Amino acid sequence: MSQNNEMHPRNPYRNKPPDFKALAVEYPEFRKFCQYVSNGKVTFDFKKDAAVRCLTQTLLKKDFNLDVEIPPGHLVPRVPQKLNYCLLIDDLLKANKLTKNVIGIDIGTGTSCIHALIGARQFNWKFIATDGDEKSVRVAHENVAKNGLSSSICVVHVNPDVKTVLMDVVNTIPDTDYAFCMCNPPFFEKGNGDDKFCEDISSSTETYSNRVASEFRTAPHSATFASSAELFVDGGEVAFVNRIIDDSVLLRDRINISESTQQ
Template identity: 45%
Template sequence: MHPRNIYNKRLNFNALASEFPEFKKHTTLDLKGQVIMDFKNIEALRILSKILLKKDFNLDVHFPPNGLVPTIPLRLNYILFIEDLLKLTNHNKCVKGLDIGVGASCVYPLIAAKKNGWQMVGTDINAESLNCAQNNIKNNNLAHLIEVVKVKEETILEEVLKQNSVRYDFCMCNPPFFGNPNELCSQLKRKSNRSPPKNAFSAEMHEVITIGGEFTFVSKIIDESSEFQDRIRIYTSMLGIKRNVKLLLQKLHKIPAIKSAISTEFHQGNTTRFGIAWTFDDCIQLEQLPINSDKKEKCGKPYVYNIKPFVGNTEEVGKQFTNIFNDLQLKHTPVKTDNENVVVYDIIAHGDTWSHSRRKRRELAHSSKCQSKTFIKDAINNNKDSSRVNGEKSAKRKCDYVMETVKRVKTEENIFLACTLIIHISSELHIELVYVNGSGGKNACHQILQYFKNHLKF
């Protein structure tokens, strides 16, 4: 959870039940006399969100009976993320934001306006949702800061941005996550390696399902942002499915006009959501935002390898690892330590240069051999050998392509793997490789450690 989130500590249900009778009737006492609530009870969730908005933001918000019940800690996490992004813009004037898919509760604009005094425009395709949102704005006397606009389903940004020449500081979006009811049902089912959903599900279908799911929806925002560019200084969106983060970042990195793009995570209880942000403004360096600074501590156990007995010194160890780093074209930065028997490197890989390395060397050797006229002449007289020649030429082209790809990827911002190598030198050599991040995932970290095992000569 964001460090400034007021819900960082567990909610005091005892105090809430004492202050709000409407909440108390949805609670019970456990064996220790503590007040607990049933998160599977939709009405209890609805009341909890209502009283948190009232208690912490002085907002009176109505949620439609069958509509989406917003979890307030998550919504506040997203608002705080945008606050951090705006600090990078050096913009001290009135902030103007655009909420794509404002929904019936209008919760993001209400919190943003009440907490920060931001001017907000919310868009939606559903007339009933907009009517409810308008009533929530009116009931909280925030019409001077919040406007809601009905837009067509065919476009997302175009309709509202072409109405006037207003320049927005940011846009935000909590898109429908799923592409069809089957996807929704599969996500709601318990998976063997995960805890079951803690909260009851409550939402209208149009609030959680859209054609193509969140990937298609956010891809459309990206495409339209390329047309309007600096009309919005920072574009953002929330995501509910982790795999889409990588796919959408890849799409963003392919657009030359985009100056920077980042992702983050929103943690609240057992729920994790994801966020992405991008900008066309070269004065805004989104990478400077210190997000997920505790990522290393959350990476789990390191990959470990021991060589014993070990006879050697720090210089020999450093030389062998440096040679491997150079062979694999890994960016490696030594990290100072207080212990002379501990060597630490921060490692960044921009592509997979270690997989099947022995096979690649063999293919290159064979392809060189194919250049021999005698070899080619003998191969022509034998269909089987002829096929091998063609295969080796193809292999050479493949290897050349791999090497060119590695060179190209090194100039890009995409990180395939970032990890930390920790080497303890004593009577044995203890190697730890800690995964940090990167599109290659933890499997890439494991593969590099296996490469070390095969190539270290102690």
């Protein structure tokens, strides 16, 4: 929740970060991860996967009326940063006079499907949300359905092994033009993220975590857990984004704006 001054001017979290004490009073599940200290303030355990997941779910429910399931061991999106990304996209759309019947593509939507859910709920955009992981697609589809947004968001499973990122999706839905595509890509090539993430032996699934200190860094303030598919990709993020660029050039008459972020 840091770097508030760098957030988008229209991001409500910029000037009003989450009030953990108020959230603890209103949401009993969130309260389980809080402790009241002697000065009357509340401390929150950012190093637990369940706690960070509950924070995201609580903010999505309170501020966007979104009920979102995020399975343990999968990436937990930070709501202020994800809203920030959508606001930047909104600026680009307005600058290019693309404000009516907006349809976007979210590449690697993840289990939370957060870009598409916020985009549909907050900005009335429609989405094709893609992912190469079958479990992520299934959970994302369930999240879309239970929030009543199936008419606005179509979740699509794509082959993670093909070189193209956009071509197959766009070509299977003819006669549709897209205002933008957005992406928060996997960051690392397999083996190159070992100084930041290691396999979490406490998990029953193939889960990676940054919560343990290493010779390269101290343990982080806020833990991040993720599956292999969410962290690693052949060639790392540079190669992945280059694939998006290559597809965007070929599809320049179908997609107006292509964007990627590390948020």
